[in-house]
Amino acid sequence: MKNLSQTKNVHKGNISRALYRFTKSPLSLIGLSLVLMMVFIAIFAPFIAPYPEDAKNAVHFKDMFQPPSLKHPFGTDEVGRDVLSRVIFGSRISLMLGVIVLSIAVLIGVPLGLLAGYFGGIVETIIMRLTDIFLSIPSLVLALAVSAALGPNLRNSMIAISFSWWPWYARLAYGETLKIKEEEFVEADESLGVSRIYIALREILPNMTSSLIVKVSLDLGYAILTGASLGFLGLGAQPPTPEWGTLISLGRTHLPGMWWLSTFPGLAIFVTVLGFNLLGDGLRDFFDVEVE
Amino acid sequence: MRTDEPILRIEDLAVYFKTIDGDAKVLDGVDISIHKGEVVALVGETGCGKSVTGKTILGSLPIPPAKIVRGRCFFKGKDLLSLDKDERREIISNNISYVPQDPMTSLNPVFTIGEQMLALIRWHGKKRAGLRAFLGRYNKRDDSWGKAIELLNKVKIPSPEMILNRYPVELSGGMRQRVLIAMSLIGNPSLLIADEPTTALDVTIQKGIIELIKEKVEEENLSVLYITHNLGVARKLSDRIYVMYAGNIVETAKTSELLDSPLHPYTQGLIKSIPKLTGEEFRGIDGRIPDYIYPPSGCRFHPRCDRAIEKCSMEKPKLLRIKDSHSVACHIYSYKEVTSVIDERSDITG
């Protein structure tokens, strides 16, 4: 068998090919840098923030309502706390909220969708109709209701958002499973006598990771936005927690005079959501190449 | 032998595709000519560049990533590649038509066959493209309805009135392919480019389509470039065959001549690979189609060729006329040996 192993390895591998495509798109690079910046800020908040103690219950009445200046680039609030420091600490809460909410959503939604898609029949009917019921209620309304019922605090708002989020993942996993199930390798595995649980978890699940990663990265922004909305409506984190939505809500009473109180947390939300969106789009291209 | 100028003449066509690893040299010096009323088959395996050749003629290559590096493509004496876009489109839409491989994706699923055919008939009639022509509902007083029925009769579709009111999904694969052939005849083309039109069909259906194409060629005095991987189909349909390997024409001859006494080692290997009804031994060709970014030096087939000589890796062989219409691009047939080779021919095919 001459030349059978002749395939030269002169080509770039899939990963570097995908990375190339990713780096060729300036928007996804911007997205990636925005997200990395936010993560960096969140991790090193105590070292970056000029007045770390202001994130909590500090009071400096002599500095209250200072407009942005060199000493306080984002100004100060009604008790003289540095807004920049509070926004920086707010990134911790928002990112944590996003990650936790989506982890719960993925952990509930994906197994259910996989189960429904692969096993079909009555399992499918029950799971997917339940999903439909959840999807028929607008997610913010559902989250509001749950949050109001459980009592307003950060933990409950995360539970509330996850509650309205998992059906999307059940749907995604269901659709992907139906698609992958049609591939001949699933039939091949069945004919080899491999157990169905093994096929579902080890053969089908890995084939939907790229779609999942893209959706998660796009959704992180929206989950953060929803968290901030709940905070804004007073159903999320409670003062003095420097949550971005809560900060906007508090600053709102002093508009338009003290514009910096709401504007800077708002910008922080904007930048984060934008970052995750651009990154998600970039990742979609990234995985498209890998599949080719 | 015809002495007149061919209707289509491609000279030294080279098309590269830009990739991140470098240029993929997909076509590297292709020469093809088609005479009036002639059916020419372009035969090759997956990835040999035969579809790219067809698309280049039709001007439907995506540029970029593709780029035409060199070469000319004369249609009725005019070089299509040097014309500007509008002029080229004008010539192509008036003279050349296309029958695609997949009849499903080539028809719009949300319009009936009638709507799609009438739009095309009107477009050819008035030369007015765009939304209006396409959205225009058909009215039966218009003679284009009659023309559509006439066309469907031509491709032997039973009860054409009924078919015109159907959607593409309601037709079988063979029926859709007949509709597409009917549509390709609308503009009274002089050249038909068919890209594996029967590959997706069953053999019994394929047979009918081949016979239909054969008949239309005679009736309409069409010239055809028939792209296929199936030598059996080429035998049934074509007057002449071009064999393509890795972006090069390696051999061309009259159909029976080429199949009965192939000269190029690749053509020989290809024919030997086909399981025969006679039960004679068949064997494949070792190796796989080369990498287009770093193609083998010299003859692109030499790493897989069991008759390769030193020269093969150094110099690219030219397509040499060995006999009448039989040309081959292979170093083992250099000028001196030509005569002896023809005498030996029987051993080669045996």
Next chain:
Amino acid sequence: MNDLILRAEGIYKYFFDSHYGKKTVIKAVNGVDVGVRRRETLAIVGESGSGKTTLGKVLMRIYEPTEGKIWFEGNEISTVNGSKLKAYRKYMQMVFQDPTSSLNPRKRIFDIISLPLKAHFNMSKRERLQRVRELLNKVDLPEDFIYRYPNALSGGQKQRVGIARALALNPKLIVLDEPTSALDVSVQAKILTLLTQLKEQFDLTYIFISHDLSVVKNISDKIVVMYLGYIMESASTEEIFNNPYHPYTKALLSAIPTVTDEERKIIPEEITLQGDIPSPSHIPQGCPFYSRCQERMDICKIKRPRILQIKEGHYVRCFLYDRNGGK
């Protein structure tokens, strides 16, 4: 008769579809009797929609038959399930049509070939590595392919991996579902040669599902011609090619795109079929082939012909040879 490794009687397979509120029954296989001798290659041929792949999957017990019985080495397997079925899986394997779709793109070749070993035996990783290397040798693939992913392989190489996977459990019977139809001819020839060698080497029995009669002629001992889920004709390969009886078989043979002149002489005179194969959800009342048959008679429209032995080992379902059947 004892030499039959696999025997099936009265196999029916219906699929029930109830989309858009309309209930349709797709009758893919309609009462098929078939027997495969040990070390023989049985070819099932037919066009798309003939039910040949469905029949193959029923015999493999990937699908459960709607009706009918299957015996493997004398043991009935048509209704077994669970661990008992798993035990039979060791003896019967399948090679699939699309080499790309039949290999999980996220798994390395090692994981793909060793999966059946993992499912059936308690082998250490080292033992499995050893066995996978052995199997790669058997299908003429280099050992260093073990850590590659399927998309780094050509179509022919992928199909070799598919064959290696089917061999992993030392099966007795392999169902080959159009194993070369997605490949180029030069590669197809290599794969067919490999299959022939492996058959000798491992005493295998093949059920070869194909639409390509040139391939079938060269590889099979016996041919079953199917149309709309019915067997129309079955006989030894020689018989089918030399003395085809059924008009459909003749039409199939005449449609083979032949390459050489000698081949042309072998196939019957020109027959071009009109129309298409009807949908398996609306099978005609009489002979399934009635709508396209060139030699049809009045009886064929009303009554369904039975399958009849015409001579030793040659069965045909056609009223042309069953003058009494219509009465």
